[in-house]
Amino acid sequence: MGNYDFKVHESKQMRVIIDTDAACECDDQFAIVYALLSPKLNVKGIVATHYADMRGPGSMEDSYQEVKRILKLMELEEQVKCFRGAENQLSCLKEQDNEGVDFIIEEALKDDVMPLCYLGLGPLTNLALAIKKKPEVAKRLTLIWIGGGSLPGGVKEFNLNNDVEAANLIMSSECPVSSINAKCYIGIKVSFAELQHKVKPYGEIGKYLFQQIIDRSMHFSENPFVPGWPAGESWFLADMVAVGIALEPHEFEYCLEPASQVVEGNMNFPVLTARPIKVYSKANYRYIFEDFFSKLALTYGG
Amino acid sequence: MGKFLFSVPKNRQIRMILNTDAGCECDDQFAIAYALLSQKIEMKAIIAAHFGDLRGPNAMEESYVECCKIVEHMGLSGKVNILKGAKKCIKDAPEQESAGADFIIEEALRDDPKPLYGVFIGPLTDLAIAIKKEPRICERMNIIWIGGPCGPDGAYEYNLSNDIAAANQVMLSNIPLSIIDIEGYNQMKIGFAELQDKLLQCGDIGRYLFEQIVEGNERNCANNSWQSTITQWPIGESWCIVDVSAIAIALEPHDYYFEWKPAPFYTEDCHIFTERITRQIKVYSKLNYRYAFEDMFAKLKIIYGQ
Numbered sequence: 001m002g003n004y005d006f007k008v009h010e011s012k013q014m015r016v017i018i019d020t021d022a023a024c025e026c027d028d029q030f031a032i033v034y035a036l037l038s039p040k041l042n043v044k045g046i047v048a049t050h051y052a053d054m055r056g057p058g059s060m061e062d063s064y065q066e067v068k069r070i071l072k073l074m075e076l077e078e079q080v081k082c083f084r085g086a087e088n089q090l091s092c093l094k095e096q097d098n099e100g101v102d103f104i105i106e107e108a109l110k111d112d113v114m115p116l117c118y119l120g121l122g123p124l125t126n127l128a129l130a131i132k133k134k135p136e137v138a139k140r141l142t143l144i145w146i147g148g149g150s151l152p153g154g155v156k157e158f159n160l161n162n163d164v165e166a167a168n169l170i171m172s173s174e175c176p177v178s179s180i181n182a183k184c185y186i187g188i189k190v191s192f193a194e195l196q197h198k199v200k201p202y203g204e205i206g207k208y209l210f211q212q213i214i215d216r217s218m219h220f221s222e223n224p225f226v227p228g229w230p231a232g233e234s235w236f237l238a239d240m241v242a243v244g245i246a247l248e249p250h251e252f253e254y255c256l257e258p259a260s261q262v263v264e265g266n267m268n269f270p271v272l273t274a275r276p277i278k279v280y281s282k283a284n285y286r287y288i289f290e291d292f293f294s295k296l297a298l299t300y301g302g
Numbered sequence: 303m304g305k306f307l308f309s310v311p312k313n314r315q316i317r318m319i320l321n322t323d324a325g326c327e328c329d330d331q332f333a334i335a336y337a338l339l340s341q342k343i344e345m346k347a348i349i350a351a352h353f354g355d356l357r358g359p360n361a362m363e364e365s366y367v368e369c370c371k372i373v374e375h376m377g378l379s380g381k382v383n384i385l386k387g388a389k390k391c392i393k394d395a396p397e398q399e400s401a402g403a404d405f406i407i408e409e410a411l412r413d414d415p416k417p418l419y420g421v422f423i424g425p426l427t428d429l430a431i432a433i434k435k436e437p438r439i440c441e442r443m444n445i446i447w448i449g450g451p452c453g454p455d456g457a458y459e460y461n462l463s464n465d466i467a468a469a470n471q472v473m474l475s476n477i478p479l480s481i482i483d484i485e486g487y488n489q490m491k492i493g494f495a496e497l498q499d500k501l502l503q504c505g506d507i508g509r510y511l512f513e514q515i516v517e518g519n520e521r522n523c524a525n526n527s528w529q530s531t532i533t534q535w536p537i538g539e540s541w542c543i544v545d546v547s548a549i550a551i552a553l554e555p556h557d558y559y560f561e562w563k564p565a566p567f568y569t570e571d572c573h574i575f576t577e578r579i580t581r582q583i584k585v586y587s588k589l590n591y592r593y594a595f596e597d598m599f600a601k602l603k604i605i606y607g608q
Binding site: 004005006007008009011012013038039040247248249251252284286287290291293294295297298 | 534591
């Protein structure tokens with residue numbers, strides 16, 4: 001991809017699995033495109049996941065179809081593999097096996113010197129299933145997860161709340177975790193005017209990214225499920241932060257904190273003896289947006 | 303060549319001496335171009351600095367050649383005063399001469415209503431030599447330095463490590479000092495895609511800035527001799543354009559971005575004893591990096607845009 005006049009040295013590249021609840025709202029789409037346009041990241045496969053049953057059953061399938069749509073618009077259907085993952089959170093699952101989990105295990109256990117980065121853009125059900133089935137998976141990848149923390153006014157953090165049990169399982173495993181908490185990912189705001197200006201002109205995919213956010217903003221404004229959200233002419237593209245941190249380590253934007261266990265509701269109970277994980281409460285949003293806009297322009301510009 | 307449709311009143315202009323280890327890696331080049339494009343700045347001299355002897359004894363000479371190259375790509379050959387600084391750190395050569403240091407003294411002692419800023423984007427060697435030779439300069443100029451941790455623990459920092467004795471000498475003086483520390487300057491991250499997208503439309507200098515960073519990235523990835531000291535560096539398809547932040551702070555005071563902290567005193571392994579020195583310095587651990595980048599890109603585009 002991309003008409004880039006630079007290359008990424010092999011020793012600096014990484015393998016990537018994207019785990020996404022793409023149909024839930026409108027930011028996963030941007031993150032998927034951003035990752036696919038980044039030469040440092042070799043996307044080995046995309047696993048679709050659920051977003052619980054908050055809007056009825058079938059959320060994983062909707063996510064799968066959304067990923068397919070993006071790949072088609074980027075003309076990457078042949079090159080990038082896409083898998084169906086878990087249809088619901090661990091506690092509601094009848095079937096523990098799925099093709100997404102098998103793929104995660106296969107990729108994680110593969111002998112490959114290139115490090116494997118797992119971008120968790122939704123709940124952690126698929127990774128938890130893979131670690132349950134093959135515990136050695138935990139130490140063979142690094143998880144960058146959009147999730148954790150709490151929202152203003154006691155609103156539950158979405159990705160965590162969609163599978164608390166899975167998150168607890170990962171936190172008590174040996175899997176290295178970078179958690180991008182709500183405070184961090186809510187900060188990555190962008191206005192529709194800027195998206196019209198910098199995304200819409202670039203290819204079929206640019207047009208789609210812009211239109212889907214406008215349409216969904218209208219839809220969620222008429223059918224609100226979070227009070228006061230969305231704002232009207234802006235969005236926060238939460239999942240973009242995961243890609244930005246995979247590309248650039250953001251050495252000064254995180255703290256090491258004990259991996260916490262969520263006991264009830266959305267309360268975090270830090271277990272002080274627990275292993276440390278990286279918790280990001282800020283990120284370099286300018287770097288992420290400008291890098292993404294430039295990649296779109298270089299790849300799809302005239 | 304385009305031109306600016308605004309000017310900077312004389313009483314808002316500053317004099318600048320820019321001391322740079324431009325031969326070291328790929329970010330000084332951006333700072334030099336940015337400073338030379340800014341009307342607020344009257345550039346009195348660019349002084350080439352050493353960067354230790356990790357890559358051989360000719361570091362300062364390499365910086366000198368690089369400064370000349372930048373100025374040439376900007377079409378400014380012969381119009382900018384480029385001088386040679388000290389070849390070694392203070393510890394290895396306590397009594398060395400430096401044309402750069404002599405110029406700092408001369409300019410600082412000259413009567414001129416425009417305030418003088420010494421902007422150091424490498425080690426502090428030439429400043430330490432100048433202060434030792436003529437301590438009166440301390441009352442006659444401000445220093446902005448990229449380098450040095452200022453926290454209680456200390457840590458490896460490149461510019462500091464290239465002349466710890468010089469840094470200590472500057473800390474012990476009373477020269478007004480602003481430091482952009484490692485946390486502050488690490489915010490100046492930028493992707494190569496953005497540089498390609500924005501610089502290739504900015505003439506010869508734009509092309510050079512882009513190509514030298516891509517080339518520097520390939521060289522440093524292939525030859526990871528620095529990896530023992532700077533983990534995982536470089537990252538792959540991005541860079542930290544550290545030195546641009548010093549120019550931005552000279553242009554815009556960033557009033558709410560610094561803290562007053564006790565001047566550090568460094569041990570030979572970069573650790574800090576703050577209790578040795580009583581004076582306070584300004585330490586920037588955050589920056590308005592959006593302002594810095596957008597201002598630099600806009601200036602390049604206005605003057606060199608095609």
